[in-house]
Amino acid sequence: AQKITQTQPGMFVQEKEAVTLDCTYDTSDPSYGLFWYKQPSSGEMIFLIYQGSYDQQNATEGRYSLNFQKARKSANLVISASQLGDSAMYFCAMRLPNTGNQFYFGTGTSLTVIP
């Protein structure tokens, strides 16, 4: 069963605008970590932001923020002031410390920033 769902295969955003990439997750484990990674066309996986299941505040890292709604099991990534270099694939992932620590990835969202 898919543990991470990203429903937006592709998104477009105007340069300098904000964009929200959706992610919902499914687990009954109370302890989990949620991650967002950026994968440019070169292929490497670049860590963006992390949210722990017990964190009270939404995570922020520069232009990235994570809108964590625990009751709705969503962990949307918000990118503010989009830049052309933000064009890439974005993967939401969940890590379950109690079941081996492997990552469960979503299918990704391809973001294109338009000048």
Place this chain on the structure above:
Amino acid sequence: AAGVIQSPRHLIKEKRETATLKCYPIPRHDTVYWYQQGPGQDPQFLISFYEKMQSDKGSIPDRFSAQQFSDYHSELNMSSLELGDSALYFCASSLPGLGYTFGSGTRLTVV
């Protein structure tokens, strides 16, 4: 800062050949993970090692094997290669309970 090093970056092999991918984790990271990402797919977990012992196993074919050595580097051995094995192979390392760091990946093309 040192990152996770994977070699080679690119590899081209023929069907039925073997391939060995190498991963050098961040110093003092004791856990290594291998992922396979097919074209247009999300990464799929293959196998992980903690302190040189296999700790978890995902969708790794029987034709593949992996190990972690005394210096904590890991190797993924792939035999009887098939066209469908063409993918980006990621290695990641971590300390227990902390976040991953991914390597830049090895792009394997089977022709």
